[in-house]
Amino acid sequence: MNPPTEPRWRQKSAGKLVYYELAFGDVAAAFATRQGGVSAEPYDSLNLSPEVGDRPESVTRNRGLLEEALGLARLTTLTQVHSDKVFRVPFEDRGVREGDGLHTAEHYIGLGVKVADCLPVYVFAQDASCVGIAHCGWRGTAACTAGKLAAEMSEYHGVPAFGLRFTTGPCICPDCYQVGAEVYEEFRLSFPDYRRFFRPATSEPEMWHLDLRAANRHLLADLGLQEVTGLELCTAENPDLFYSARRDQKTGRNLAAIAIRS
Ligand SMILES: [Zn+2]
Numbered sequence: 001m002n003p004p005t006e007p008r009w010r011q012k013s014a015g016k017l018v019y020y021e022l023a024f025g026d027v028a029a030a031f032a033t034r035q036g037g038v039s040a041e042p043y044d045s046l047n048l049s050p051e052v053g054d055r056p057e058s059v060t061r062n063r064g065l066l067e068e069a070l071g072l073a074r075l076t077t078l079t080q081v082h083s084d085k086v087f088r089v090p091f092e093d094r095g096v097r098e099g100d101g102l103h104t105a106e107h108y109i110g111l112g113v114k115v116a117d118c119l120p121v122y123v124f125a126q127d128a129s130c131v132g133i134a135h136c137g138w139r140g141t142a143a144c145t146a147g148k149l150a151a152e153m154s155e156y157h158g159v160p161a162f163g164l165r166f167t168t169g170p171c172i173c174p175d176c177y178q179v180g181a182e183v184y185e186e187f188r189l190s191f192p193d194y195r196r197f198f199r200p201a202t203s204e205p206e207m208w209h210l211d212l213r214a215a216n217r218h219l220l221a222d223l224g225l226q227e228v229t230g231l232e233l234c235t236a237e238n239p240d241l242f243y244s245a246r247r248d249q250k251t252g253r254n255l256a257a258i259a260i261r262s
Pocket residue numbers: 172173174175176234235236237
């Protein structure tokens with residue numbers, strides 16, 4: 001008997017639109033690159049955020065292109081505030097909430113978070129009975145938002161932690177991500193072994209390189225979730241594919257999305 005194949009992230013395209021997808025049974029996790037949209041500079045071209053100064057009609061068009069490419073009835077996103085607030089999305093719901101995590105058991109409803117360096121964390125039931133996503137920058141990571149999402153999914157959908165899996169999308173890598181003492185201090189309060197996620201910067205005193213992916217991986221593994229290998233690319237080092245707020249300041253946002261498709 002052959003061992004089961006571990007699902008992998010793959011680059012796909014639909015027309016000019018380029019995105020990455022991980023298929024796990026009926027669960028589809030996706031990460032849209034910046035390619036194939038209609039936004040003009042400096043948001044070129046598949047900007048999915050209406051909150052960064054781009055023309056609203058361009059963002060609406062880009063969103064439609066992505067919904068079509070992913071085969072979704074619609075996409076639900078949040079007004080993101082670097083919090084630990086997570087919400088369940090019912091089928092007939094079009095409200096926009098302030099928070100940083102979403103989960104649902106509904107089919108063909110894409111849950112999305114907008115990112116440009118922050119880490120998107122995708123959580124899903126192995127049997128595809130529910131999916132969720134969290135927006136994890138340093139504040140969201142220190143607030144354990146991904147862990148809170150997993151706990152809520154367990155409780156609401158009745159899936160134990162060992163029945164949940166997680167994967168991660170592109171984010172800023174530790175080499176490109178320097179943070180100051182306030183971040184180090186915040187992590188010290190949240191994680192008993194916070195030191196393992198930091199490396200002192202050689203160029204400046206009181207500065208550290210932070211590994212967002214490692215911190216979130218540690219958090220979810222600790223809760224008993226199994227990982228599916230992430231799309232481990234650095235947003236700051238790949239300007240053709242990804243927006244990076246650290247690199248470009250005034251720029252667009254990529255969208256990370258997850259859905260049950262069956
Ligand atoms: Zn990097």
